[in-house]
Amino acid sequence: MPFVTVKISRGHSxxxxxxxxxxxxxxxxxxLDTKPEWVTIHIDEFERENWAVGGLLHSDRHRGRHDETGR
Structure with a gap:
């Protein structure tokens, strides 16, 4: 049974x-030639202020480029 965790920023519809x-x-x-009912997916949403890449918070890196949802 495949189990997948997907991490995405909060706010997606x-x-x-x-x-x-x-x-x-x-x-x-x-x-994997498996059945759909055997696939389990967990969506883990994070706040952009709690994620950093290259030493910069994602919220700082993209400040002014997105609306309040980060899109």
Missing amino acids: IEKKRRLVEAITNALVSA
Whole structure:
């Protein structure tokens, strides 16, 4: 049984999450020749202020480039 954890920034719509889990499920079914009902996906949402790349908080790196949801 494949178990996948996806980390994404908080604020994505439920519709985007539906598309995400459908795409991941389809990819795993194809790649691993498994059944969709055996695929488990956990979405772990994080705040942009709690994520850093290259020594800069993601919220600082992208300040002014996105709306309040980070999109």
